[in-house]
Amino acid sequence: MMEVEVAGLEAPPQLKGTYDELLAAPASDDAAAPTGTVVRMAASFTPKDNRFLLKNRDYDRQYSQLYYYRLEQMRKHAEEAAQRAWPGIQVVHILSVPEEGEVAIAGTLYKEMALKPSILDEYVKDRTMSQQLGRARFTQPDDRLILEDEGARLALCGDKLPVGECVTGVVAAVRGHVLPNGDFEALDLCYAGLPPQAPLPAVGEDKYVALVSGLGVGDGESSPLRLELLVDYLSGLLGGEQERGQVVGRIARVVVAGGLLKSNADLSQPTAYSSVRQQAAALGPVRDVDMALTELAAAVPLGIMPGAGDPANYTLPQQPLHRCMFPGAAAYSTLHRATNPHEFELDGVTFLGTSGQNVDDVCRYSELEDRVTILEKLLRWRHLAPTAPDTLAAYPYFNNDPFILRSTPHVLFAGGQPQFGTALVEEEAGGAACRVVAVPNFCTTGCVVLVNLATLYCQPIYFDALQD
C-alpha cells in the first residue's frame, strides 16, 4: 500500500490522493497527452552565487583576517543596535574600558567550552578522553563567553548573559562594567539585528519553489522507491489532473539543498593502504544520482547544492558539484549547479539557503534546540555562519566575509534538518520580514517543502512508501 500525502500546514488546500487514484488510467480527455508533460509555469531565475564562488585559492593564510574583516564590517551595526537599545551608554573599545562606570563594548564573541573537540585530542594518550566524539552537542554549564575586538579580549560574566544561545564568531555588543578581577560583568547583550530588505515583489499567482534536501542515494536503509516517487511526482508523472495542474505545474523550480549522496564520511580519511580500492567502490551511487537528476532536469528547472557528504570540497562555501560526475544531467541547461550557500532570485523574491551545516553547527555549540529558532538567530546575528571558521570549516578569506548578511532575503532556508519547520521572522516595527524554512532530510522524512512565491507560505509534501 502506498500513499502520497499532501499535507498543508499553513496552506489552504488539503489534498490527499491514494495509490489507486494516482495510478488510475488517465481520464479520456488527456489520454492523447503523453504522460509526464505538464504545463509548467515559468519564473525568472537570477543566480546570485558570485560571492560564494572561489576563483583562485590561497591557503597560505590564517583565519584571523576573516574575523578581522567581519568585526570591521559588523561593528557599526552592533554599535548602532547598542545605541538604540541602551541610549546614553557610551560605546568604547575594550582597551579603553574605564575601571569604573557602565559602558557598552562591541566585539566578537568567543565561547570557551571545555567539551569542544580539538585536533589535539588525537594526541592525548588517554583514549577515553575522546568520549565527546559522537556527542550531539558540546555545551555544559561551565561554558564562558569572551568578548574580543582588534585590540584585546575580555572575559564576560554575569547571570544576565545568555551564554547558552551564543556561539563563537557572533559580533555583538554588551553593556556592563569591569569587576576588580578584570572580568566584565555584562548586564545585557544585543546583536546587530536584521539587515535591510528589498520590498517583496508582487507575484500575481501561486507559484511554488520545491525545496528538498538529503536524497541520500546509496543509503541502504531508505527506500529507493520513495526517491522514484519524488522524481516522478515532480516531473508530473504522478497524480491526478488537479494535482498536476494546480500543484506540480505551478512548481517553477526545484532546489536540492545538499545531501545527494549518503554521507561518505568513512572515506574521508584515505590513510590505510587499501583505501584506494574502497574509494572506487563508492562511486556507484553517483551514477544513480545522475539518473535521477537527468529525469528531473528534463522536466523542471533544477538547482543542486553540494552538502556535507557530497563530492565537493569540505569547507564553506562549497563549490558547485562538478559536471563530470553528472554527464547525463549536466547536458540540460535547466540544471544549475549552485554553491552552498546558494542565493538566487525568483521573480524578484530573494532566496538564501545552505545545505544545513551552519545550522547544525550552531546547534552543536549552543543550547538552542529548535532549528527554526537557530535560523531566526542567524538573521538577528546578521550572519549566515558565525561558527565558521572556529568549529565550522571555512575558506580562509582575506578582506572578505561572504557570510555576512548584507540584506535580509525573503526566504532563508537550511537543508539537512531533522524535521520540517518554518516561521516568519520580523524585525519589530514593520521592518524586514523573512520566511525561514528548515528543510528536512528527504531520505528520513520523505518531505519536500513547497514555498509559494506569492504569499511565502510553506507547504510540506510527504512521500511515504509503506510496505505491508
Next chain:
Amino acid sequence: MLVFQQLEVDYTFGAPHPVYYPTDLKEVPVVRMFGVTEAGNSVAAFVHGFEPYFYVDAPSAAFSPDDCQALAAELNALLAGRDKSRNPRQCLRVELARKQTMMYYQPQPSRLFLKIVLSVPTLVTTCKKLFEEGISLKWMGNGKYYRSTTYESNVLYALRFMIDCSVVGGNWVELPAGSYMLVAPQGHQTHCQLEAHLNYSELVSHAPEGEWAKMAPFRILSVDIECQGRKGHFPEPEHDPVIQIASLVTEFGKKQPAVRNIMTLKSCAPITGAEVMSFDDEKALLLRWRDLVLEADPDIIIGYNIVNFDLPYLLNRADTLKIPQFWTWGRLRNRRCRMKDARFSSKAYGTHDFKEISIEGRVQFDLLQAIQRDHKLSSYSLNSVSAHFLGEQKEDVHHSDISKLQDGNAESRRRLAIYCLKDAYLPQRLVDKLMYMYNYVEMARVTGVPMSYLLSRGQSIKVFSQILRKSRTKNLVVPNMKRGGDPNEGVAYEGATVLEPKAGYYDKPVATLDFASLYPSIMMAHNLCYTTLVPKGHENMFPKEHLTISPNGDTFVKSSLATGVLPEILQELLAARKRARKDMGEATDPFLRAVFNGRQMALKVSANSVYGFTGATVGALPCLEISSSVTSFGREMIMETRRRVMEKYNRANGYTHDADVIYGDTDSVMVYFGVDDTAAAMQLGLEAAEEVSKAFIKPIKLEFEKVYNPYLLISKKRYAGLLWTKPEKWDKIDTKGIETVRRDNCLLVRNVVTTCLEKILVERAPGEACDYVKGVISDLLMNKLDLSLLVISKGLTQDADDYENKAAHVELAKKMKKRDLATAPAVGDRVPYVIVKAAKGAKAYEKAEDPIYALRNNLPIDCQHYLDHHLAQPLMRLFEPIMKNPKELLTGAHTRSIMVTTPSVASGGIMKFAQKRLTCLGCRAPLGKSEQTVCKHCKDKEGEVYQRTVLGVNDLEAQFSALWTQCQRCQGSLHQDVLCRSRDCPIFYRRMKVQKELGEAQATLQRFEEW
C-alpha cells in the same frame, strides 16, 4: 615572643653585637635567619655568638687544659698570617671533649678529643690543613710533628649552627620574650618588616610536628623576562635590551596572584587584570622592577630557567647599562647580589654548569631545575612541561617574532606582554599543581638542610646532615675522610643481581614478589653501619656470636654489641613515614594532607638515599664496605628466594604446576606459577611472599604486590606487562626499558611501540599488532605520516662552528645559518631535523634537514633510514618473543608501494633540468596538449577520478580548518595571526604540511576544466 617559619639560614661577617656576643674580636660570623610569621610579616633574625669549631684527636690521653692553652697559642701563631680579618686572635680556645669516632666499631664508649674553636668559619679549612700536615707540639718537648684526622671539619657553618640548635630547614623558630631585641624600623639593615637580634643559646626551635607542621603565608614572586635579540643571535646582555618583565606575586596558599605586573619598554596598551607600566628608558624599567621586588619583598623567587637565564641576564644587562644600584635585590639594604659561575656535579643528577646567584634572604626556586631532577620527560621546554602536567599547549613566540612585536605599536607590545605574563604564570601553576612548596619544605624539614640546598646541592648533603644530627646525640664525631679522588677510579664493587631472564611471551599470570625498601631493610636487619664495621684483621677480637659476616666478607658487629647510627636513622625515617601516611589518611584539611604527603615522600627518598651515600666515593663519608655488603646481601636474598619458591611450589608438593622464577632484578623476582587465573596467582603470590619472608631477618620482608598478565619479557631490564593489583580489573600497562623516552628518538617509535604494547597486552591480539605495524610501515613508505612523528631533535650546546665532530644537527645549524640568520638555531636551542634522501654514499650527518625546509621544497624523506635505524630495532625486540620470524614485519607486500615526493626546483640537483609535464590523473600517462586532467583512455572514468581528487582535498581542508582554529584558541585571540612556532607542539609541522599539500591538491582540482 617572636615566632616565625624560617626559610633561609645563612651567615655574614659583622662586628660582634655588644649585648649578645661581647668579645674583643672585630669581625665575627653572624647567622641570619629569614622567615615569615603566621600573620605574614617578614622577619630577619640575627643570631650572635655561635662560634665555628671542629674536632681533632687528642695527642695523648693525658692532654691537659694547659696543653690546650699552649695549642691555642700555637695555632694563633700559625693562623695569624692566613687570616684576612682584623681579629686579634684566630683560635679562640681549645677544649677537651670526651667523644668517640663514628668510624668502625669502638668497644670503648669514649676517648679524648680536642675541640678547636675558631673566630671565623673560613679558618676551619685552613686549620684543618694544619692538623693534616702536622703541627709541632713544641711545649710537649718531644719536638715531633703531630698529625691527626680532623672531625666534622667539613660541616658548613650555617649547617653546623642549625644542627647544634636543632633547627631543621623550614621549621618554626621562637625568640622567647626578653631574650631578643627588636630593631626600630629606621635602624633596619634589611627590608624585612621585623628585625631582631639575639644570642644563639636563647633560640627555641620547634620540631615540625603537631601544630608546628603548619606553613606560613610566605610570598612567592614568579618572574619572566623578554629580550629583544638581534637577527640570528640569541639575546646577549651585552647588546640586547630587556623589553619586558612580568612579575606575579602570590601569597602561599592562595589560588590567585595578589599582584600581576608587567613592565614594558615603550608604550603598551592596557591589560585588564594586570598592572602595566611602560618606560621609554631601559634603565628606568630595570630600576623600577628592582623597586617592585623590594616592595613585594618575596621570600621565594620562582620562574622557568631563571637561574640560568632571566636573573643573570638582568644582572649582566644592568652592568652593561652601568646601573650598579640595580643589583640590590636582596633583603639586606644596599647589599648587592653576588653571581658566580658554578658547577653542580652529582652522581644522581649529572653535571650542570650554572650561575650561582645569591640573593640574601630570598630563596630561588627554578622550576626547570626541579622538574629536570624529579621527572624524566622527553623535553623540558616550558611548552612540553605544561602540556605534560597541566594538559595545555603553550604558545611559543620565536625570538625573531619578539623583535617584530616590540618594534610594532602599543598593541603588538601588549600582545607580547600577555605572552610574557602567561609565561610568568605557568611556573606558579606548576608549583601549585606539583605541590613543590610543600614537598620541598618537607624535604628540608626531614633532612634538616636549608631549602636552598635542595636545588643547588646533591643528595649527599641531606644524608650527611642526618648523620651529623644523629651522631651528635650519641656523642660521636664524624671524621673528615680524604676524598677518593676521581670518582671513576673509585673501587668498583659488584652491583645488584639480575637473574638471567627467560625471555618470552607469557600469557598466563606472572606474580611479582618485591622486597619492600630492600636496601634500608638490609641495613637495619644486619646492623650495617660505620659504627658497627669491624676493620679488617680485627675480626678475632670479638666473639663470633656477636658478628655478622656479609656475603662479600666484611664483618659487622650485631646489635647485641652496638646499634648502628644508620640503622637507627633508617628506623626513624621509616617509622616517621608510617606516621606521616597515617596522618595523611586522617587529615581532613587539604593543606595539611599535602604537607603529610610531601613528608612521606621526602622520608622515602631519604631512606633510599642512605645506601647511595655510603657508596658515593666523592661523598662526605664513603664506606664501600657498607654499600658492597648491602648489595651482596641483596644478591643472596634474591637467590634464596628463587630457591625457596621453586622448592615449595612444584608438583611434588601437590601444586598443580611447577613454579618457575623467570626473572629477578635487584629487589624483585617474577614467579610464573603456571595457573591461568589471575586471582589464583595472586593467592599463591601472597602465600609465597609470606613463606619466604620467614627465612629472613626482620625487618626484611618480601611482599606480594602485583601480577602481570600477560607478560612480555624481552631481556635484562626490558619487559612489559599488563599490571593487576586486584583480580577484577587490570591497572595499567607497565613497561621497563622499552618506551624509549629519550628525546633524540622520533615520536614515531614511541607511538608505534606504545600502540603495539596496547594491542599485545590489553587486546591480546599480537596479530593485530603485526597488521598495525605493517600499516604504519606502509604509511611511512607512502609518505602519509605526519611529519612531526619523524622529527628528531638535539640541543646545540655551543656555536655550530665550534664543534669539532660532524654531527647531523650541527651541520644543519650551519646550513640554516647560511639560509636565514634570523631563524637559524642559536646556542641553547634545540635543532629539530628530519632525515632526507641524499646522494648515494652521503654521510648520515649530511642527510639532516630542517623539517620546514624539507616540507617547503618537497624534499623526499628517507623512509628507509627511519625503517632501518629507528623502527627496526625496537620492533624486533618487541616481536621476537611473539613471532617466529619477526623480520617479516620489515619486508613483504606492505613495503612494496613507495611514494617519493618530487623535489621542487629550489632543492637544486637534477630538478633544475627537469621539464614539467602534466600526467593523466587516472593512469599517470603523460597528457597531450589539449588534455588537462585525464588521457583519452581514462575519459569515461573522469567522474571517478574527480571524486577521488575531491575526497583528498576534503580531508586536507578539514585538517586545515581544525589545525589553524586550534592554534587560534591556544593563542587566545581570533583577530590576530598565529605566531606560535613551538616545535614541541604535536601539530606544528602538521599545520605546515597540510597548508602546503592543500594548495597543491587544490591546484590539481583546478585542472578539471571550468565549472
